Amino acid sequence: MTWRQGPHRRLAAAGVAACVALGAGGCSGPAGARSGDRPGDPVRTLRGAADRLVAAGSAKARTSIQMASGGTRVTIRGRGVYDFGERTGRLKVTLPDVPAGGEGRPPITELLVPGALYMKNRGAGVPADKWVRVETAGLSDGNLVTGGATDPLAAAEVLRGTREAEYVGRTAVAGTPVRHYRGTADLGRAADRSTGSARTALRAAAKGFATARVPFDAYLDDRGRLRKVRHRFGFVNAERAGTVAVASTTLLYDFGAAVAVRLPDEDDIYTGEIAEEAAVKED
Template identity: 50%
Template sequence: MTLVAAVAAGASLLLATGCTDDGTAAASDKNRQGSSGDPGAGSRAAHGTAGSPGHPVPSDPRKAVTAAAEALAGYGTSRTRTSMSMASGGTRLAVEGEGGFDYGKGEGSLTVRLPEGTSGARPGERRTVTELVVPGALYMKNRGAGVPDGKWVRVDTNELADGNLITAGATDPVSAAELLRGARQVRYTGKVRAAGGAVLRRYRGTLDLGDAARAASPHRRGQLKAAAHGFSERTVPFDAQIDGQGRLRKVRHLFTFAGGAPGGRDGTESGSGADAAGGPDDGVAVASTTWFHGYGAHVKVVMPEPEDIYAGKIAPF
């Protein structure tokens, strides 16, 4: 069962379920690693006017969005904030996260706050899970649900049917940007002002998961290929905000599942029309928002040692 299936069934929040290997994959991830604002109301303005010096604004809205996604690695690092919300059968859940990412390496970390009522939480408590996102893998610490304290769980994100776009309760900023490479119909809707005063250009449109997977960088290509095959609806509406330097500042995706959630291929379970509440014709909408701020911030991802990886079967939240 995944996060979306849990909501459809009216159950507590569930992130990833599955099993890990004997630590070989974790060691491989570590070796591969190497050394290595919220908008306010704004007025409409003509699109295609100059941005900051040296950063002209593309006159084609679609090109503006895809160019921002393609340029992300060149900006190095940033802080990030995430929010995911969903509602089904009168149940409404929200998950928030924050952390930092290195876009050149395609890796970063998040601290995710789960809704009240997840297993192991005291009444009124919102447990936190530490997540490390690296190419091809997701690591979670303090997950609970049968995982010993202090141990990490490793999940192969290329084997998750949603490509880890929502499984972990957050769409990480690398994936959020890579999805925009599949943008199709895009329109410029005007300018908005961020909480810090920056003027941002706002774009709305739809993207195709298959197109995004084909255009994705190596960091996320496998995951997006999995999502393109696993999602029942490949067309995803989005709302993106870009600053005068062509940098992404906010992206919101609206994912929709019909009759539950995509199934897993790595020991994960998933809901379906047969076992999720509401029947096969009821859709579950998941709104996932990712903010980008503090570009250039120091970001360092410390991978867990193989002996710190829990290799047993893990239970749902």
Template identity: 50%
Template structure:
């Protein structure tokens, strides 16, 4: 598969979840818009929340920051990521910083994992235990137990927006300013089954995996939209079971979007760069 990069006229080409192991390692360790973008709105409402993913696709690209918090042995741990994403091609690149000692790192060492997201696949470099230096691990998104919402350590920003298709009980809480931008703060719950039903074909299987992986069928969220209806920030609060039917591990995942229209250049690893051996869980 080959995918073109987007944003400000520049183009690139992309040929073309193990994630559970990454989360397990953590728990064990203790701009400008392209043509067709939405017109300025004075007051976004519940329908704009539900249309967040479609609005991002109309906008094109952005920079992304992620933060994921969970509990390990009674201690809160945080994973942070930063990168770029193309909402039309559904491709992106993130660098995720893990807690000290996680994913095969030495005591006190904080490992950074590079993730390339592409339709149907997640590539991870510097994965940790059992993976040779410089090699990537590829996992089909459909193999991820949660559709790549929490187990890779960073939530796919477009999947996070797709979840809002199932938004119910949407309430405007406040009008605020964040990073100098006026935003409307909404709360509600995302009904997973409704999000699966209303999602485009390219996202439906990922969301269906999420539906199986979480203890609750309705996921609480806080969403912040700007005056063009663009999603600026969203926090989902999950209870992750991995489909095992347990009470679940509490996970809070936040995605922040900025720099809309930024140039996005993403390259998937070549076949020879991908490790095909067994990955140790650490």
């Protein structure tokens, strides 16, 4: 099956990113688009950010997840395209290089679709030509961290749960003038204001993270489209009885970009055992 937007079994570990990276096993315009430097109510503006992305259609995306636990800090980066209406996307996710001059791993190809995440070049004993399929409903973080990249629309849907926010001022993101907002969202409230697979994922995240409160910085352009958002999550590392601090950043640009997502055939999906491994080990 292929989704297009024109110009306009499970994993043995609790979170691929944690295991791989840390060894953790009719509209009058958006409320924020006002003339001059006087945006509308920040909370209302941010709660509607996901809807404005759906109206925008599609975009290219860059993602970054920085994880810190104990003395280890790693960054996982992604790049690709995303269709907000169909909630589908394709990303290439690059893991950090292994230490001591070891060979780096090839990027992981990820397909994002409602309710599932497909990964190729997953490693951990999975043949290079096979895909791994993960049911995101069963992930304790709602796939906000697991794949090494936050689903771009999910990143905006977290903002549906904005509790308090302030307008910081004007700045620019990749040369585009934007308005900068800072605040805190509640994952439970975000889930209540979402529907379908988004609600299921956010509810899982609200229960799975160390806290349901998520501090953020968000940047919206003058058309109210989210250009950049940075969330700060925390989840419990059961193996080391500590908390992993996660900073997830999503950058959106080139709105209207073409998106084509073709799902792998059943014969190309790996159903064997997946070994635990770590690209970076703590000192």
